Amino acid sequence: MxxxxxxxxxxxxxxxxxxxxxxxxxxxxTTTTPDDTTTTTPDDTTTTTEDTTPxxxxxxxxxxxxSTPDVAEPxxxxxxxxxxxxxxxxxxxxxxxxxxxxxxxxxxxxxxxxxxxxxxxxxxxxxxxxxxxxxxxxxxxxxxxxxxxxxxxxxxxxxxxxxxxxxxxxxxxxxxxxxxxxxxxxxxxxxxxxxxxxxxxxxxxxxxxxxxxxxxxxxxxxxxxxxxxxxxxxxxxxxxxxxxxxxxxxxxxxxxxxxxxxxxxxxxxxxxxxxxxxxxxxxxxxxxxxxxxxxxxxxxxxxxxxxxxxxxxxxxxxxxxxxxxxxxxxxxxxxxxxxxxxxxxxxxxLATSPVKLFLPNDAAPFGPTYDPDALKVRRAASMAIDYEGIIEGYYKGNGILTPTLTAPALDPDGAFLYENLPADVKEAYTYNPERARELLVEAGYPDGFKTTITTSPDRADLVSLVVGWWNDVGIEAEIEIAEVGALWGIILGHTMETPLATAWGFGSEGPGVYSHNEAGELYLYNGGLVDCPKCDEWYIELNTAFDDDRRAELYMLGSMEALVNQFQIVLPAEIQxxxxxxxxxxxxxxxxxxxxxxxxxxxxxxxxxxxx
Structure with missing residues (x-):
C-alpha cells in the first residue's frame, strides 16, 4: 500500500x-535505589537484580x-x-x-x-x-x-x-x-x-x-x-x-x-x-x-x-x-x-540537519529568482561543487547526496532520489567545473565575481571546500564566520546579501519556505529571499487544505520547484x-x-x- x-x-x-x-x-x-531491588512483573514472576547504574x-x-568492559556478546x-x-x-x-x-x-x-x-x-x-x-x-x-x-x-x-x-x-x-x-x-x-x-x-x-x-x-x-x-x-x-x-x-x-x-x-x-x-x-x-x-x-x-x-x-x-x-x-x-x-x-x-547553502535570490548575481542569467549563476555555483568529493573525502564514505531537504523516508515513491530527478537537476548536482565556467560566461560573468559565504565555526571546514571549488571556476569567495544566533538573525530578519551556510532540518520544505503571505510579506523562513508566485499560491492553499493527498502534493510541488530552479544548494548529508x-x-x-x-x-x- x-x-x-x-x-x-x-x-x-x-x-x-x-x-x-x-x-x-x-x-x-540525589535519589538512590536499594542495592537489591525486587521487581514483580505482571505474571507475578519475581526477579532480583543488583543496581550498579550511575x-x-x-x-x-x-x-x-x-578500557573496554567485559560484557556479554550480543x-x-x-x-x-x-x-x-x-x-x-x-x-x-x-x-x-x-x-x-x-x-x-x-x-x-x-x-x-x-x-x-x-x-x-x-x-x-x-x-x-x-x-x-x-x-x-x-x-x-x-x-x-x-x-x-x-x-x-x-x-x-x-x-x-x-x-x-x-x-x-x-x-x-x-x-x-x-x-x-x-x-x-x-x-x-x-x-x-x-x-x-x-x-x-x-x-x-x-x-x-x-x-x-x-x-x-x-x-x-x-x-x-x-x-x-x-x-x-x-x-x-x-x-x-x-x-x-x-x-x-x-x-x-x-x-x-x-x-x-x-x-x-x-x-x-x-x-x-x-x-x-x-x-x-x-x-x-x-x-x-x-x-x-x-x-x-x-x-x-x-x-x-x-x-x-x-x-x-x-x-x-x-x-x-x-x-x-x-x-x-x-x-x-x-x-x-x-x-x-x-x-x-x-x-x-541520515543526520537530521544537513548543511543548506542559502543563495540570495533577490538581486544579482544570484537573483532575481526567475531571471535566466541568475539561474545560470546558481546552477554554476552548484556544478562547481564536488559532491562525491564531500562524501568520500570529507565524510569518508559516511554521506549521502540529498539535493532536496525532503528526506528519503518521506519520499516513499523515490521522486527525489538523485537517479529519479529531472535531467537538468541531476546535471546541476554533478561536479562539472568546465560547464560551471561556461554558465558564468553565458550569464554575463566572463571574469567571475566576488562574494562571501557566512557560516558558523563548526561548519567552516566543510564550507572551505566549497569556497575552494567556487574559486576554481571564477566565483572568488571568502568565508565570514558568525555565531549561529547571528546567522539566524540574518535568515529570520531577511537581510541576506551574500550566501549563507547553516544546518537545516530534514522534512519537506514545501512551498512555504519560498513564499510570501497574503499580505505580501516574506515567510519567516524564506531566508533566501525567494520570489516564487506559484509558491505563494501553493502555500495559501496549504494553509486551508485539509485533504492529506492534496497537502502531500503541495509539499512535493514546492520542493520540486526549488530543485528545478536551484533556489538553494543542499550539501550531502552525513550519516550518524x-x-x-x-x-x-x-x-x-x-x-x-x-x-x-x-x-x-x-x-x-x-x-x-x-x-x-
Missing part, C-alpha cells in the same frame, strides 16, 4: 532549539574510561519482553522550564513521559511492525495514517474551522500526593488544557490568528475546538505537540514549572530531578496502553536520564556500559566504538549512528516517536538485567 505523509516544516531552528531540553544533577538530593554525571566522570532479541529493569541514557542540556504552556518542544521533551498528548505515533507502524513511518525525523509531524491513540482515539474536521476530538475512556491521571488522587481524564480536562494554551502569553496559539477560539466539552469524552479563522496549523499541531496536565497541579503550584508538581496520564511518573545532573522516572502501573499481545506497558521499571555536557564523557559512559543508549553519534566516533566495543548494537541514519547496549530489547535504533518525542521510545523497549 502506498504510504502517504503529511509533514510540518520546522526546519533547523527547531533542531537547534531542541538539542535538547534536559535534566538534573545530584548533590545532596545516578549522576559525576559517577560517570569518576569512572575509568580507557544475543538474539528475546521473543518476549522482559519486565523490570532500569534504562539509563544521557543528554547534553538541562530543561529550563517544565511548563509546556510557555514553550513548545524544548520545555516538553521531558514532560511527555509524564503527560500524554492527544495523539501519538503507533509504535507498531514503525520498524517494530509494519514500517509505515520513519522514526528518524524528530522535527516532522506525522500523518494521521500512522497515528495511534493518545488521549484521543480519533479526531476529524467537520468543517474548515472545527476540530472534534473523541477521547479514550478510562484514562487515569496518576496519583500525586499533595496534589491530587488518581481520577479519570475527561473532556473537561481537555478543554481546560487547550484554553490554557490559547490564553497563555507567549504560547503559539495565543498569537496565531487561526488558533483555538472556543473549546467545548460536547459530552464526557468529546471535545470540539472552534478555530478563530480557517487554517490547518491548529489541526496539525494540537494533537501532536502539547501534553495535557491536571488542573489540580496549577491550583497547588500556580503554574507547571516546578517538576515536583508534575501530573499527567503518561507511562512514567517524575520522581526526582536535580538541575544539571539527572532526571528519574518510575513506571506508572496504571498506564492505559497495551502492546499488541495485550500486555501492560511500559516494560521498564525506571528510566534515568543523566545530564553529561561533554560528548567524550558520554561516549566513555557508553563504552563502559554505564548508559544504555546514545543517539546521533558522529561517524568518526562510531568507527572508534565499532572497533573497541563490537558488542554494541548500532544503526546508521544510534547505539545501544546488547541488553536493550525491543529497540531497533529509532530516534523519535513523533514530533521531537524521543522519550516515547522508552514506553516500548526493555532492559534484560540478567544479560546486563
Amino acid at each position: 502506498k504510504r502517504k505523509y503529511v509533514f510540518l516544516i520546522l526546519g533547523c531552528l527547531i533542531a537547534v532549539a531542541l538539542v535538547l531540553a534536559s535534566c538534573s544533577s545530584a548533590d545532596d538530593t 545516578t549522576t554525571a559525576a559517577d560517570i566522570e569518576e569512572t575509568e574510561t580507557t 544475543t538474539a532479541e528475546p521473543s518476549e519482553p522482559v519486565y523490570g529493569g532500569t534504562l539509563t541514557t544521557a543528554i547534553s542540556l538541562t530543561p529550563y522550564n517544565w511548563d509546556c504552556a510557555y514553550q513548545l518542544w524544548n520545555s516538553c521533551v521531558y514532560t511527555w513521559p509524564v503527560a500524554t498528548k492527544l495523539s501519538e505515533v503507533d509504535w507498531w507502524k514503525g520498524p517494530a511492525g509494519t514500517n509505515e513511518w520513519n522514526f528518524d525525523l524528530p522535527g516532522v509531524t506525522p500523518s494521521r495514517a500512522v497515528a495511534g491513540p493518545g488521549l484521543a482515539n480519533s479526531w476529524e474536521m467537520p468543517d474548515t474551522q472545527t476540530i472534534t476530538f473523541h477521547l479514550q475512556e478510562g484514562v487515569m491521571f496518576q496519583d500525586k500526593p499533595g496534589v491530587m488522587t488518581a481520577r479519570e481524564f475527561t473532556a473537561d480536562d481537555a478543554v481546560w488544557n487547550i484554553e490554557r494554551f490559547a490564553t497563555t502569553e507567549g504560547n503559539w496559539y495565543n498569537t496565531n490568528p487561526a488558533g483555538p477560539g472556543t473549546v467545548t466539552a460536547i459530552d464526557r469524552y468529546t471535545v470540539e475546538v472552534k478555530q478563530k479563522a480557517v487554517g490547518y496549523g491548529t489541526a496539525l499541531s494540537l494533537p501532536w505537540y502539547y501534553p495535557f496536565i491536571a488542573p489540580e497541579q496549577i491550583e497547588v503550584y500556580g503554574d507547571a514549572s516546578d517538576w515536583r508538581g508534575a501530573t499527567g496520564t503518561g507511562a512514567y511518573m517524575l520522581t526526582d530531578y536535580v538541575s544539571d545532573s539527572s532526571i528519574r522516572y518510575e513506571r506508572n502501573d496504571n498506564w492505559f496502553k497495551k502492546d499488541p499481545e495485550g500486555r501492560s506497558l511500559p516494560y521498564l521499571d525506571e528510566v534515568r536520564v543523566l545530564v553529561i555536557t561533554d560528548k567524550s564523557t558520554r561516549i566513555s559512559a557508553l563504552r563502559t556500559g554505564q548508559i544504555d543508549t546514545m543517539n546521533d553519534v558522529l561517524w568518526q566516533d562510531a568507527e572508534s566504538l565499532h572497533d573497541t566495543n563490537p558488542e554494541l548494537q548500532s544503526r546508521g541514519k 549512528y544510534n547505539f545501544w547496549q546488547p541488553w536493550v530489547g525491543g529497540y531497533r535504533g529509532e530516534t523519535s516517536s513523533g514530533f521531537y518525542n524521543g522519550s516515547a521510545i522508552w514506553n516500548f523497549i526493555w532492559v534484560d538485567e540478567d544479560l546486563k
Whole structure:
C-alpha cells in the first residue's frame, strides 16, 4: 500500500532549539535505589537484580574510561519482553522550564513521559511492525495514517474551522500526593488544557490568528475546538505537540514549572530531578496502553536520564556500559566504538540537519529568482561543487547526496532520489567545473565575481571546500564566520546579501519556505529571499487544505520547484549512528516517536538485567 505523509516544516531552528531540553544533577538530593531491588512483573514472576547504574554525571566522570568492559556478546532479541529493569541514557542540556504552556518542544521533551498528548505515533507502524513511518525525523509531524491513540482515539474536521476530538475512556491521571488522587481524564480536562494554551502569553496559539477560539466539552469524552479563522496549523499541531496536565497541579503550584508538581496520564511518573545532573522516572502501573499481545506497558521499571555536557564523557559512559543508549553519534566516533566495543548494537541514519547553502535570490548575481542569467549563476555555483568529493573525502564514505531537504523516508515513491530527478537537476548536482565556467560566461560573468559565504565555526571546514571549488571556476569567495544566533538573525530578519551556510532540518520544505503571505510579506523562513508566485499560491492553499493527498502534493510541488530552479544548494548529508547496549530489547535504533518525542521510545523497549 502506498504510504502517504503529511509533514510540518520546522526546519533547523527547531533542531537547534531542541538539542535538547534536559535534566538534573545530584548533590545532596540525589535519589538512590536499594542495592537489591525486587521487581514483580505482571505474571507475578519475581526477579532480583543488583543496581550498579550511575545516578549522576559525576559517577560517570569518576569512572575509568580507557578500557573496554567485559560484557556479554550480543544475543538474539528475546521473543518476549522482559519486565523490570532500569534504562539509563544521557543528554547534553538541562530543561529550563517544565511548563509546556510557555514553550513548545524544548520545555516538553521531558514532560511527555509524564503527560500524554492527544495523539501519538503507533509504535507498531514503525520498524517494530509494519514500517509505515520513519522514526528518524524528530522535527516532522506525522500523518494521521500512522497515528495511534493518545488521549484521543480519533479526531476529524467537520468543517474548515472545527476540530472534534473523541477521547479514550478510562484514562487515569496518576496519583500525586499533595496534589491530587488518581481520577479519570475527561473532556473537561481537555478543554481546560487547550484554553490554557490559547490564553497563555507567549504560547503559539495565543498569537496565531487561526488558533483555538472556543473549546467545548460536547459530552464526557468529546471535545470540539472552534478555530478563530480557517487554517490547518491548529489541526496539525494540537494533537501532536502539547501534553495535557491536571488542573489540580496549577491550583497547588500556580503554574507547571516546578517538576515536583508534575501530573499527567503518561507511562512514567517524575520522581526526582536535580538541575544539571539527572532526571528519574518510575513506571506508572496504571498506564492505559497495551502492546499488541495485550500486555501492560511500559516494560521498564525506571528510566534515568543523566545530564553529561561533554560528548567524550558520554561516549566513555557508553563504552563502559554505564548508559544504555546514545543517539546521533558522529561517524568518526562510531568507527572508534565499532572497533573497541563490537558488542554494541548500532544503526546508521541520515543526520537530521544537513548543511543548506542559502543563495540570495533577490538581486544579482544570484537573483532575481526567475531571471535566466541568475539561474545560470546558481546552477554554476552548484556544478562547481564536488559532491562525491564531500562524501568520500570529507565524510569518508559516511554521506549521502540529498539535493532536496525532503528526506528519503518521506519520499516513499523515490521522486527525489538523485537517479529519479529531472535531467537538468541531476546535471546541476554533478561536479562539472568546465560547464560551471561556461554558465558564468553565458550569464554575463566572463571574469567571475566576488562574494562571501557566512557560516558558523563548526561548519567552516566543510564550507572551505566549497569556497575552494567556487574559486576554481571564477566565483572568488571568502568565508565570514558568525555565531549561529547571528546567522539566524540574518535568515529570520531577511537581510541576506551574500550566501549563507547553516544546518537545516530534514522534512519537506514545501512551498512555504519560498513564499510570501497574503499580505505580501516574506515567510519567516524564506531566508533566501525567494520570489516564487506559484509558491505563494501553493502555500495559501496549504494553509486551508485539509485533504492529506492534496497537502502531500503541495509539499512535493514546492520542493520540486526549488530543485528545478536551484533556489538553494543542499550539501550531502552525513550519516550518524544510534547505539545501544546488547541488553536493550525491543529497540531497533529509532530516534523519535513523533514530533521531537524521543522519550516515547522508552514506553516500548526493555532492559534484560540478567544479560546486563
